[in-house]
Structure formats: structure tokens, C-alpha cells
Amino acid sequence: MAISDMPMLSALRTKMQWHQERQRVLAENVANSDTPKFRPRDLVEPKFDKVGGPAAGGGMGQLPMMRAQGVNISPAGASATFAQNNRVGYETRPAGNAVNLEDEMLKVSANQMDFAAASSLYSRSLGLLKTAIGKR
Structure with missing residues (x-):
């Protein structure tokens, strides 16, 4: 087995390739901002298991907030998940562009x-x- 075929390095290489492709998709979104x-499109981030291989489950769900020993103070009106600030949709302009x-x-x-962090x-x-x- 070559050094670069190790699971952790393979996972990092896959992650860098994903970031490269995502950059292309995001650039298309910006280029078509007046079309x-x-x-707009985006890519689903790859998931890895602890060894560095592709995860069997695939997508990541929302993490529920947990209390440690029941002494944590929760803010008034707080959401039960960490994903409360994610936007659901895009604002569409009269021409239909979102x-x-x-x-x-x-x-x-x-x-x-x-990408810079993964490549480093x-x-x-x-x-x-x-x-x-x-x-070396």
C-alpha cells in the first residue's frame, strides 16, 4: 500500500476534491446571479466514519440540545436544535432568480x-x- 492510500489521507483527498467541485458549483451560482x-445549487458534504472511509449513514441530522446534570440555563424562546439559524429557502426576485x-x-x-485547512x-x-x- 502506498502512503497516500492510507484511509485518513484518502479521506482528506476526497474532502479536497469535494471542496474543489463545490467551488465550481458556487462560482456557477454567482455567474448566473442575473439569469x-x-x-442556486450546492453539494452535499461527504461523511466519513472514524477510520476515514465513507460513512454508511450518509446525511447528518440535527443534533438535539442536551442538559448536563439539569443545571444549564436555556434562553427564553430557544430552539431545541442547533440548526435554528439555517435558512430554509431563498428570496426569489421577480425574474424568478433565487x-x-x-x-x-x-x-x-x-x-x-x-480547502486550505484540508490541504494543509x-x-x-x-x-x-x-x-x-x-x-525525508
Whole structure:
């Protein structure tokens, strides 16, 4: 087995490929921000198990809020899940376009930062493994 075929490095490589493809999809959304009846698209993030392989369950649900020992104070009117601030839909303009440039640009910058973190972790892990086996 090659060093780059290890499950953790393979998962990081898959994650970087996903970020690359997501950047392409988000760029299409921005480019079509004035196209009539265009709906923005996004990709579903890949899920991995503890070993680094694809997760069997697939999608991630909402996490319920839990109380530790019943002493936590909950704010008035708080939602029962952490996903309370997620927007459900997009505002559609009269031409039928639903692209919100501010949201898309936030997604683009978050995607760039996540890709940079994954690529840095990949290169450092690969370098550490090469050092450990004496090839560096």
C-alpha cells in the first residue's frame, strides 16, 4: 500500500476534491446571479466514519440540545436544535432568480478556508509520515 492510500489521507483527498467541485458549483451560482429563473445549487458534504472511509449513514441530522446534570440555563424562546439559524429557502426576485450574492460569497470564502485547512493537514500528514519512515 502506498502512503497516500492510507484511509485518513484518502479521506482528506476526497474532502479536497469535494471542496474543489463545490467551488465550481458556487462560482456557477454567482455567474448566473442575473439569469432569469436560475436556482442556486450546492453539494452535499461527504461523511466519513472514524477510520476515514465513507460513512454508511450518509446525511447528518440535527443534533438535539442536551442538559448536563439539569443545571444549564436555556434562553427564553430557544430552539431545541442547533440548526435554528439555517435558512430554509431563498428570496426569489421577480425574474424568478433565487441567487443571493451575499450568501454565495460567504459560502465561497468558507469553502476556500476549509480547502486550505484540508490541504494543509494533508501535506503536513504526508510529510510527517515520510519523516517517520526516513524518506525525508
